[in-house]
Amino acid sequence: MDMKIVLQTAVEKAAKAAMAAGKLPQGELPEILLEVPPQKEFGDFASNFAMQAARSLKTNPRSIAQAIVEELREDWLEKVEIAGPGFLNFYLNPRWVHELLAGILAQGDRYGSTKHGAGQRIQVEFVSANPTGPLHVGHGRGAAVGSALVNLLRAAGYDVASEYYINDAGNQIDNLALSVEARYLELLGQTVEFPADGYHGEDIVDTARRIVEHHGDRFLKLSVAERREQFKEIALQEKLAALKEDLAAFNVQFDHWFSERTLHEADAIQSACKALREKGYLYEQDGAQWLKSTAYGDDKDRVVIRDNGVPTYLAADIAYHRNKMERGFEQLINIWGADHHGYICRVKAAIASFGYRPEQLEVLILQMVSLFRDGELVKMSKRTGQSVTLTELMEEVGTDAARFFFIMRSIDSQLDFDLNLAKSRTNENPVYYIQYAHARICSIFRQAEEAGVDTTDLSAAELSLLSSQWEVDLIKKLGEYPEEISQAAAERAPHRIARYVHDLAGQFHTFYNQCRIVGVEAELQTARLALAKGVQSAIRHALAVLGVSAPDRM
RNA sequence: GCGCCUGUAGCUCAGUGGAUAGAGCACCGGCCUCCGAAGCCGGGUGCGCAAGUUCGAUUCUCGCCAGGCGCACCA
Numbered sequence: 001m002d003m004k005i006v007l008q009t010a011v012e013k014a015a016k017a018a019m020a021a022g023k024l025p026q027g028e029l030p031e032i033l034l035e036v037p038p039q040k041e042f043g044d045f046a047s048n049f050a051m052q053a054a055r056s057l058k059t060n061p062r063s064i065a066q067a068i069v070e071e072l073r074e075d076w077l078e079k080v081e082i083a084g085p086g087f088l089n090f091y092l093n094p095r096w097v098h099e100l101l102a103g104i105l106a107q108g109d110r111y112g113s114t115k116h117g118a119g120q121r122i123q124v125e126f127v128s129a130n131p132t133g134p135l136h137v138g139h140g141r142g143a144a145v146g147s148a149l150v151n152l153l154r155a156a157g158y159d160v161a162s163e164y165y166i167n168d169a170g171n172q173i174d175n176l177a178l179s180v181e182a183r184y185l186e187l188l189g190q191t192v193e194f195p196a197d198g199y200h201g202e203d204i205v206d207t208a209r210r211i212v213e214h215h216g217d218r219f220l221k222l223s224v225a226e227r228r229e230q231f232k233e234i235a236l237q238e239k240l241a242a243l244k245e246d247l248a249a250f251n252v253q254f255d256h257w258f259s260e261r262t263l264h265e266a267d268a269i270q271s272a273c274k275a276l277r278e279k280g281y282l283y284e285q286d287g288a289q290w291l292k293s294t295a296y297g298d299d300k301d302r303v304v305i306r307d308n309g310v311p312t313y314l315a316a317d318i319a320y321h322r323n324k325m326e327r328g329f330e331q332l333i334n335i336w337g338a339d340h341h342g343y344i345c346r347v348k349a350a351i352a353s354f355g356y357r358p359e360q361l362e363v364l365i366l367q368m369v370s371l372f373r374d375g376e377l378v379k380m381s382k383r384t385g386q387s388v389t390l391t392e393l394m395e396e397v398g399t400d401a402a403r404f405f406f407i408m409r410s411i412d413s414q415l416d417f418d419l420n421l422a423k424s425r426t427n428e429n430p431v432y433y434i435q436y437a438h439a440r441i442c443s444i445f446r447q448a449e450e451a452g453v454d455t456t457d458l459s460a461a462e463l464s465l466l467s468s469q470w471e472v473d474l475i476k477k478l479g480e481y482p483e484e485i486s487q488a489a490a491e492r493a494p495h496r497i498a499r500y501v502h503d504l505a506g507q508f509h510t511f512y513n514q515c516r517i518v519g520v521e522a523e524l525q526t527a528r529l530a531l532a533k534g535v536q537s538a539i540r541h542a543l544a545v546l547g548v549s550a551p552d553r554m
Numbered sequence: 555g556c557g558c559c560u561g562u563a564g565c566u567c568a569g570u571g572g573a574u575a576g577a578g579c580a581c582c583g584g585c586c587u588c589c590g591a592a593g594c595c596g597g598g599u600g601c602g603c604a605a606g607u608u609c610g611a612u613u614c615u616c617g618c619c620a621g622g623c624g625c626a627c628c629a
Contacts, residue, residue, distance in 0.1 A: 038573075048572060061609085084573040085609075130629070172629060197628090207628095290625055299556075303627040313629050338623045341558045367559060367620070377558075408578095411560055411566065414622060415564060425592075430578060436592050447589050486574070489610040499568065504575080509593055554592070 001095060006076075007045055008032045011088070015053075023067040027057045034090075036480065039124065043081065043089035044096075044476070050086040061086025097472050098463040100479045104534045105458070111534070112541040116486035117158030124150050127247065128165040131239040132176045134199045135246050137369050138337055138377035140390040141415060144406035144547070145366060147252040148334045148494035149543045161329070165320060166256045168236055168315060169261045173530055176239070177232035184231070188217055191442035202384050202438075203242075207235055228503060246391055251547040263319045269311050272319040275306060281353040291318070294347035296358065318350040325356050332361045333492065336495035341365050360495030364492055367414040369406075374420060374535040397422040400548045405430040407546055430502055433552055434539065437505035440512065441536040442552040447518045448529060449548060461530040462523050470514040478506045481538050485545075494546065501542035508535050 011032050030052040037046040050065035057064060065082040072080055076096060104111050126146025129139045139283060146162070153160045166172070174252045177508040179198035183205045186192060194200075211219070240257075247254075263269055273289065276282035278322065281292045289309030291314070294301050304315045306342045324332055336343070344365075348358040354397040371388060372380040381388045393402050408430070409415050421428055448455050481500065489498035517528040541552045 035570095038570095038575085046573090051572075051609080072571070087573065089573095104624070170629070286627085290627095306627040308627085310627085312627065315629095320593090338559070340624080340629095342624050343629095344558085356573070365623095372566095387624085415568070419567070421566090428579065429592080431591050433578090436590080440590055440593080444589055444599070449590095456556090495568085499577080509597090512589080513585090513594040516589065520589095529618075 003036045003092070003100070004045065007090060010072060010074050010077070010441055011047065011049060011068060012031045014050075014068045017071040018067040020073070023070065024064060025057050025059060027053075029053060032054065036476070037089065037143075039181075040473075041088070042083060043055050044092045045090045047088045047090075050082075050084070052212045054086070071269075092466065094472070095464070097475045097479075098466065101463050101466070101531065101534060104478060104538075105530055109537050109539050109541065112481045112485050113155050113239065114157055114486045114491055116156040116353055116489055117153060119157065119159050120331065121159045121161075121329050122153060122331040122333065123161045123163060123323075123327075123329040124333045124335070125154070125163045125165055127252070127513055128167070129243070130167045130172050131236055131243060132172050132199055133239065134203055135243065135392055136387040137390060137417070139364055140250070141369050141406045142253045142335050142337065143247060143250055143390070144403045145364075145494060147410060148403075148407050148497070148546050149333070149335070149492060151365075151547065152485065152489050152494050152497060153540070155545055161255045162253070162538060163256045163258055166240065166257055167261045168259050169264055169316065170239075171197070173232060173236065176204075176235050177228045179204045180211070180231045180235045181228055184219065187212050188220065190430075194367050194508055201386055203239075203510040204235075207238055210238075233255040238295060249392060250390060251403065258320070259319070260316050263323070263467050264311075265314055268319040268323060269315050272294050272322050273315065273322075276304075276318070276350075276353055279353060281349075289348060290516060291346065291353070293346045293349035295347065296352050297306075298345040298349055302346050314346060314350075317347055320362065321347060321351055322354055325351065325354065325360070326383065330360065334361065334363045336363055338365055338367050340487060362492070364411055366411050369415045371417050371419055377420070401429065401431045401433070403547050404498060407494050410493065410495050428546045431548065432554070434501055434543065435554060437508050437551070438536060438543070439552060440553045441508070441532050444532055445529070445536075448525070451518060453518075453525065453529070455529055455533075458526060458530040463527055463530065465527045466531055468515060470511045471528075472509050473512045474531065474535065477504055478534055478538055481542070494517045497545050501539060501546075504535065504538060504542070508532075508539075527548050 010181040012029065015024065015029055019026055030049065032047060032049050033052075034047050037043055045539050052067065053059075053064050054061045062082055062085075065086050065088050068088065069080045069082060076093045078091045078093050078283060080091070113411045124146060125148075127135070127139055127143050129135055135143070150160050150162045174201060175195060175197045180196040182192045182194050182198060187208055194549065198204075201549075211231070217433050219230065227256055273282055276291065283290055285291065289301045289305035290301040291304045292301050301312055303312055304318065305311050321332070338459065344363045347363075348361055350359045351361050356506070371393075378388060378467075380386060381392055383392070397405075397419060404416070422431075425432065445455050466472070481504070484496060484500045488494060515528060517532060518523070520528070540550045
């Protein structure tokens with residue numbers, strides 16, 4: 001079915017036949033790579049195989065190409081040309097695009113899903129923001145990219161579990177409790193000094209206000225320790241609920257919310273330290289326990305248990321990643337902000353210390369996000385004076401645009417987020433361009449049905465009628481989709497899907513403007529409807545991967 | 555000082571060891587008695603600098619220059 005594989009096999013066979021016939025010297029053959037050429041004058045597929053083989057066969061590329069061409073005798077191959085320094089350009093019998101489309105249509109809504117990941121168990125952990133305040137736009141990028149990556153890996157056949165690590169233990173949670181307490185006391189008219197590492201967000205005041213509403217001043221009667229303990233729980237539950245709500249609104253779901261506390265409660269940290277000590281990767285110095293991370297290329301060893309006996313954040317993370325591996329994942333992917341990149345080495349060191357391969361943990365680093373409005377950098381929210389929250393962004397530009405803009409760039413690039421562009425409901429906006437193509441196809445089907453055409457079964461369409469350059473080009477573009485999914489998944493690069501579906505939508509718009517669908521001769525109409533159907537399902541599939549809606553009308 | 559990311563068109567960014575390096579925005583000019591003009595068609599002297607590897611480098615390596623982010627017994 002896959003034409004590339006058929007071609008690869010044929011070329012390999014021809015090369016071996018040429019060797020057997022003495023037209024080529026014996027030798028190792030490189031992998032036969034096929035690509036869609038940059039221009040269609042160079043054929044349907046092209047290969048640089050002859051150039052790659054030149055060295056091992058000690059023959060000039062054009063001679064190799066010539067020998068292969070002479071041995072290629074396939075009826076589906078219209079012609080093969082040797083071009084430039086030795087490219088093989090393959091021109092296929094036009095029938096192949098119609099067979100390609102028939103295969104696409106037979107897969108229906110599943111078209112685009114592949115078996116590339118072959119059931120490999122993989123975990124993706126992302127966002128994992130501290131439950132001490134609202135998500136900001138940086139978390140938004142992680143949430144959009146992470147959820148799209150999960151969808152993408154699933155589309156490529158991986159067995160994926162998504163996870164959020166809740167930092168519900170440690171200093172930041174104590175500071176949360178102290179902050180809420182301070183606001184609570186203020187609301188009850190006391191003068192208090194706000195904690196040095198406290199959280200200044202308006203949401204903390206809201207939490208305190210709700211506590212006053214529900215419980216009045218009864219916490220004043222408790223001991224300070226007891227009061228803080230209770231505030232800690234109340235605030236934590238509230239922050240967590242808010243996080244879940246914001247993420248759900250942003251079309252982000254997690255299979256598992258993993259609590260850091262459970263590690264402390266189950267003694268997982270002590271047990272992990274013990275295991276490390278036994279393996280010789282943990283030692284004591286200056287009263288503290290150190291991980292020997294320099295053994296795996298870190299700049300310095302890292303403290304795991306402080307001299308006061310309290311574990312560091314790294315200690316919990318070591319236990320957490322050990323736990324992940326023990327759950328049987330073959331591959332872990334963590335998505336972190338650029339400000340955490342220095343942390344990668346020590347966590348990998350910990351994983352390696354437990355006897356796993358460090359490559360089993362992949363850390364994807366997301367570069368920073370800058371918001372721009374009217375060409376000006378937006379530093380703070382006008383409303384709150386704090387960082388702009390994900391919720392504010394969703395309110396301003398909508399979930400679809402926010403997700404698409406976060407995903408459409410490579411994670412390695414800093415992201416300049418143009419609020420005006422994302423917000424515009426006009427032709428400037430790439431999100432609407434794609435959604436418009438989908439809505440347009442839906443509209444075509446509505447028109448066809450009104451005209452009495454049965455559009456439910458197009459399997460009898462005579463696809464060979466699709467012979468114009470616009471139709472052929474569109475089918476070829478459509479045919480590239482599954483490989484795009486596999487490739488994007490392998491590269492952990494959801495932005496490739498954003499780009500692909502934008503290109504596909506453009507190709508469809510061109511086709512639409514050149515080829516009338518509804519109202520032409522019946523057989524041709526059916527064939528064009530079938531093509532539109534295939535494009536529709538691919539756009540839907542791709543937008544679903546991105547977590548962006550595919551509206552039937554706009 | 556060390557580490558990670560980036561430097562491609564006026565702006566924001568894709569892209570590739572190969573044949574004429576692309577898209578969106580912006581700008582200019584065309585296209586609706588016809589399936590949605592949120593659309594289509596046309597308009598382009600650009601890979602930070604300098605060396606190396608290679609038949610071939612914008613892509614790989616080294617060195618500079620510039621920007622971002624880090625460099626805690628914080629998380």
